[in-house]
Amino acid sequence: MSLNMLTPEFIIDRDRDRCIDCKVCVSQCANLAHIFDEEEQRVVSDNSKCVACHRCVSMCPAGALSIRKFPLDFKANANWSADAIREIYRQAETGGVLLAAMGTGKAYPVYWDHMLLNASQVTNPSIDPLREPMELKTFLGRKPDSLRGELGPQLELEIPVMLSAMSFGSISLNACKSLAMAASGAGTMCNTGEGGLHTELAGYGANTIVQVASGRFGVDAAYLRAGAAIEIKIGQGAKPGIGGHLPGEKVGEEVSATRMIPLGTDAISPAPHHDIYSIEDLRQLIYSLKEATEYSKPVSVKIAAVHNVAAICSGIARAGADIIAIDGFRGGTGAAPLRIRDNVGIPVELALAAVDTRLREEGIRNSVSLVCGGSIRNSADIIKAVALGADAVYIATSALIAMGCHMCQKCYTGKCNWGIATQDPNLTKRLNPDIASARILNLLRAWTHEMKEMLGGMGINAIESLRGNRLMLRGIGLNDSELRTLGIKAAGE
Amino acid sequence: MLQKEGVIRIPSGCAIAGIINRKKKTFSGDSIITSISLMHDRSNGLGGGFAAYGIYPGQKELYAIHIFFDSHEARMSTEKYLGRYFDIESGEMMPTRKSAVIKQAPLIWRYFAGPKEAALEAEEFSFEDEDNFKSIPDADAEGAREKEFVVRRVMHINSSLPGAFVASCGKNMGAFKAVGYPEDVGEFYMLDKYRGYLWTAHGRFPTNTPGWWGGAHPFTLLDMSVVHNGEISSYDANRRYLEMFGYKCTLQTDTEAITYILDLITRKHGLPLSTAMAAMAAPFWDEISRMPDEMRDSARKIRIIYGSALVNGPFSIILGCEKGMFALNDRIKLRSLIAAEKGDYVYAASEESAIRAVCNTPERVWSPRGGELLSAGYEEADHDTENETVNVSRYIENGLVNINAGIQDRGVDMHIETNADYAGRSNNFLKYNRNSKRVMAGTNAGLKRESERDTEVRAV
Numbered sequence: 041m042s043l044n045m046l047t048p049e050f051i052i053d054r055d056r057d058r059c060i061d062c063k064v065c066v067s068q069c070a071n072l073a074h075i076f077d078e079e080e081q082r083v084v085s086d087n088s089k090c091v092a093c094h095r096c097v098s099m100c101p102a103g104a105l106s107i108r109k110f111p112l113d114f115k116a117n118a119n120w121s122a123d124a125i126r127e128i129y130r131q132a133e134t135g136g137v138l139l140a141a142m143g144t145g146k147a148y149p150v151y152w153d154h155m156l157l158n159a160s161q162v163t164n165p166s167i168d169p170l171r172e173p174m175e176l177k178t179f180l181g182r183k184p185d186s187l188r189g190e191l192g193p194q195l196e197l198e199i200p201v202m203l204s205a206m207s208f209g210s211i212s213l214n215a216c217k218s219l220a221m222a223a224s225g226a227g228t229m230c231n232t233g234e235g236g237l238h239t240e241l242a243g244y245g246a247n248t249i250v251q252v253a254s255g256r257f258g259v260d261a262a263y264l265r266a267g268a269a270i271e272i273k274i275g276q277g278a279k280p281g282i283g284g285h286l287p288g289e290k291v292g293e294e295v296s297a298t299r300m301i302p303l304g305t306d307a308i309s310p311a312p313h314h315d316i317y318s319i320e321d322l323r324q325l326i327y328s329l330k331e332a333t334e335y336s337k338p339v340s341v342k343i344a345a346v347h348n349v350a351a352i353c354s355g356i357a358r359a360g361a362d363i364i365a366i367d368g369f370r371g372g373t374g375a376a377p378l379r380i381r382d383n384v385g386i387p388v389e390l391a392l393a394a395v396d397t398r399l400r401e402e403g404i405r406n407s408v409s410l411v412c413g414g415s416i417r418n419s420a421d422i423i424k425a426v427a428l429g430a431d432a433v434y435i436a437t438s439a440l441i442a443m444g445c446h447m448c449q450k451c452y453t454g455k456c457n458w459g460i461a462t463q464d465p466n467l468t469k470r471l472n473p474d475i476a477s478a479r480i481l482n483l484l485r486a487w488t489h490e491m492k493e494m495l496g497g498m499g500i501n502a503i504e505s506l507r508g509n510r511l512m513l514r515g516i517g518l519n520d521s522e523l524r525t526l527g528i529k530a531a532g533e
Numbered sequence: 534m535l536q537k538e539g540v541i542r543i544p545s546g547c548a549i550a551g552i553i554n555r556k557k558k559t560f561s562g563d564s565i566i567t568s569i570s571l572m573h574d575r576s577n578g579l580g581g582g583f584a585a586y587g588i589y590p591g592q593k594e595l596y597a598i599h600i601f602f603d604s605h606e607a608r609m610s611t612e613k614y615l616g617r618y619f620d621i622e623s624g625e626m627m628p629t630r631k632s633a634v635i636k637q638a639p640l641i642w643r644y645f646a647g648p649k650e651a652a653l654e655a656e657e658f659s660f661e662d663e664d665n666f667k668s669i670p671d672a673d674a675e676g677a678r679e680k681e682f683v684v685r686r687v688m689h690i691n692s693s694l695p696g697a698f699v700a701s702c703g704k705n706m707g708a709f710k711a712v713g714y715p716e717d718v719g720e721f722y723m724l725d726k727y728r729g730y731l732w733t734a735h736g737r738f739p740t741n742t743p744g745w746w747g748g749a750h751p752f753t754l755l756d757m758s759v760v761h762n763g764e765i766s767s768y769d770a771n772r773r774y775l776e777m778f779g780y781k782c783t784l785q786t787d788t789e790a791i792t793y794i795l796d797l798i799t800r801k802h803g804l805p806l807s808t809a810m811a812a813m814a815a816p817f818w819d820e821i822s823r824m825p826d827e828m829r830d831s832a833r834k835i836r837i838i839y840g841s842a843l844v845n846g847p848f849s850i851i852l853g854c855e856k857g858m859f860a861l862n863d864r865i866k867l868r869s870l871i872a873a874e875k876g877d878y879v880y881a882a883s884e885e886s887a888i889r890a891v892c893n894t895p896e897r898v899w900s901p902r903g904g905e906l907l908s909a910g911y912e913e914a915d916h917d918t919e920n921e922t923v924n925v926s927r928y929i930e931n932g933l934v935n936i937n938a939g940i941q942d943r944g945v946d947m948h949i950e951t952n953a954d955y956a957g958r959s960n961n962f963l964k965y966n967r968n969s970k971r972v973m974a975g976t977n978a979g980l981k982r983e984s985e986r987d988t989e990v991r992a993v
């Protein structure tokens with residue numbers, strides 16, 4: 041037996057006074073951290089298998105369980121953190137690329153938390169959303185400069201929030217269904233990701249953005265026509281420049297049919313689109329998709345926020361995109377190489393501000409709508425994004441958390457105990473789309489109230505008057521170049 | 534050190550007033566001074582001003598350019614610049630009265646000038662092939678060129694020639710403004726000696742500035758002058774939108790932004806004033822959804838395309854221009870604005886008392902609703918000038934008497950009409966009542982007999 045140098049990350053605390061050995065935890069943990077010891081006739085646990093998803097804690101009828109961080113300390117060293125050491129153990133053992141899921145957990149600055157909102161006092165009145173209409177309706181798509189120009193197809197959203205791309209395959213059909221139901225309930229959009237459109241979801245087309253990614257999975261004429269808009273996925277914030285890989289084990293019958301690939305084969309999305317090696321190629325794809333849908337749907341292009349994002353977006357706008365989705369480097373993922381996730385890309389706040397400024401300088405901001413995503417955690421983040429210049433935001437992780445995700449960040453194992461990031465029928469049945477969609481809708485409703493409250497406080501009663509209204513923001517704890525990029529003043533100025 | 538306006542943004546409250554004679558009969562500046570001075574308490578002596586139309590009938594073909602100079606050097610260099618582009622017919626120091634209260638006056642000059650033909654010829658206008666200007670009919674191209682030419686020169690002076698500020702540059706009109714109470718400003722400029730057919734006035738209550746002459750209202754561009762009361766919360770959204778179209782918001786005031794929005798939509802995009810107003814105080818989506826089809830489509834399109842031109846937060850404005858006087862409130866009426874009329878005169882002001890001070894027995898006094906355009910055009914106005922394409926206004930369904938908001942094809946002249954008049958011109962009219970949230974549609978049929986008009990309209 042080879043020596044495993046990895047110590048457990050968590051401790052499963054079982055209160056023996058409370059535990060009734062009912063074995064619920066045994067059946068709930070797909071990681072097999074709970075085992076029933078036949079000899080001893082009692083439940084025991086294996087700390088090393090626990091990923092802290094809290095499923096067993098939530099389900100234990102006796103309230104006997106708790107999960108703690110394993111307290112084992114390495115000798116303190118600011119440079120060699122426990123993570124840095126553990127990652128080396130893992131790679132020394134396997135020789136493989138480290139995988140990670142969800143957004144980076146590194147302590148990079150979160151600029152949302154360094155921006156403060158304004159409110160009216162005396163010189164103009166705040167507006168009470170309980171008494172006065174407060175409008176969040178948002179239209180995404182190309183707008184002409186003048187009323188005499190032609191107004192292209194628009195996506196009409198009741199709130200400036202859309203549910204971001206998550207493919208069937210990376211998440212369960214029940215999870216996809218929950219998202220689609222929530223999108224249609226809230227009058228907004230969900231996004232198929234690169235997983236194709238399952239037949240059971242076809243009915244939600246009016247609230248669906250169908251994605252065309254480098255693997256072209258599930259893309260045919262009917263698919264393009266099925267959605268309200270089409271999104272070309274160039275990149276994703278969690279893994280810019282990297283393709284995707286859905287292992288063959290996850291490509292069961294349903295996934296295989298929806299993605300239009302043989303059963304059990306790996307679904308590999310190449311890093312680039314092999315028909316897009318430059319901006320003019322992108323233009324051709326944009327117009328092919330428009331042709332295929334008779335110019336009736338807006339075409340979005342999603343990119344990861346990278347260093348040169350402003351110039352890239354200017355090119356995308358000029359290539360004919362109607363919407364640009366910018367995904368920040370803190371954005372989530374079902375699986376990404378850890379080093380990529382933690383080190384590549386830039387924060388979406390800076391990217392968004394730079395893009396909005398650039399498009400305005402070039403006088404082409406109206407020709408394209410901006411959507412930003414990548415760790416929007418609450419309604420204040422949305423308001424700040426709109427004030428920086430976004431037309432709308434994409435949320436994904438927040439929606440999953442609303443559905444029950446506990447952020448164990450092990451989505452790539454396929455053993456999601458909450459029935460979300462898994463295809464195992466024993467696990468997926470744990471997620472009830474009626475309940476999960478109601479929870480997402482609750483979240484969106486709560487955020488809607490909060491957004492209206494914040495808008496009213498600023499004396500604004502329509503979201504378009506906040507868009508790009510950077511005077512409503514002040515920076516706190518930011519240096520000059522950050523303030524300059526964000527285009528905001530410091531608090532107190 | 535307190536910073537000058539334009540370096541920082543200064544919020545302010547205000548009083549506004551306007552009087553027009555719709556037959557272009559001129560009257561002296563006394564009335565407007567009386568009217569605005571009644572609202573003395575609404576300003577704090579840090580800014581007052583007037584716009585007057587019809588005051589230079591002898592030079593009405595020329596641009597009347599009013600300029601503030603900080604020094605003789607500034608005047609010399611500005612005149613040199615002007616001379617390169619304009620044939621200056623005359624230039625003189627603005628006649629003023631000595632005043633104990635108006636202090637620190639800059640050098641105030643006015644010039645009557647027309648663009649030099651050669652300069653106009655040499656100027657490059659890229660707008661023929663730009664979206665922005667595509668819509669301007671060819672016949673109008675000359676006028677459009679000349680106006681753009683003048684605007685560019687004015688923008689250059691205000692942003693790049695230190696110590697010079699153009700207070701107004703329209704034809705047969707002028708702005709007279711200063712740091713001080715409006716009545717004192719009127720006295721200083723001897724406005725009692727001028728006769729005009731449209732006057733607007735402003736008293737300012739800035740919150741934290743020593744006051745700067747250029748920052749006083751009205752703000753003007755070509756023949757357009759805006760006086761404004763309020764502090765808009767959409768300012769930066771509006772500003773950044775306008776900058777895309779080449780405007781430089783150097784003063785950082787709401788009034789400047791509002792004027793540029795009006796200029797963008799009416800002059801650059803060649804659309805009717807009512808469209809600009811419908812963008813600035815757009816109907817709510819809820820209201821739009823209840824409009825009849827065609828109107829709904831236009832309203833929707835205006836909101837989608839001109840979303841960034843929506844002016845949010847409290848404001849009331851009075852606009853003077855070559856088409857007449859117009860007034861508008863924000864869409865939920867967070868600032869006071871009262872209107873009245875008597876004979877050929879139409880009045881607007883922040884307070885009714887300001888109107889009563891000059892018109893004791895108005896035939897009608899009313900308070901325009903939020904977002905409702907008060908439109909008082911000249912009666913002999915050329916009705917074809919506004920090629921109306923949009924039919925948007927919550928305002929046409931406004932009960933039995935209706936101020937025409939430039940909705941029908943007849944341009945923007947003011948027209949008082951009953952619903953029956955309106956219905957007579959249009960097969961279907963719509964009355965919707967904002968408060969009861971009901972939509973009622975009727976046809977001519979129900980409105981045949983005059984005596985039954987009112988009751989019938991109510992009954993449909």
Ligand code: SF4
Nearest residue numbers: 069090091093094096
């Ligand atoms: S992985 Fe989840 S279900 Fe399993 S023991 Fe840990 S917390 Fe409980």
Ligand code: SF4
Nearest residue numbers: 445446448449451456
């Ligand atoms: S989706 Fe499931 S596996 Fe992924 S982080 Fe959430 S709970 Fe864990």
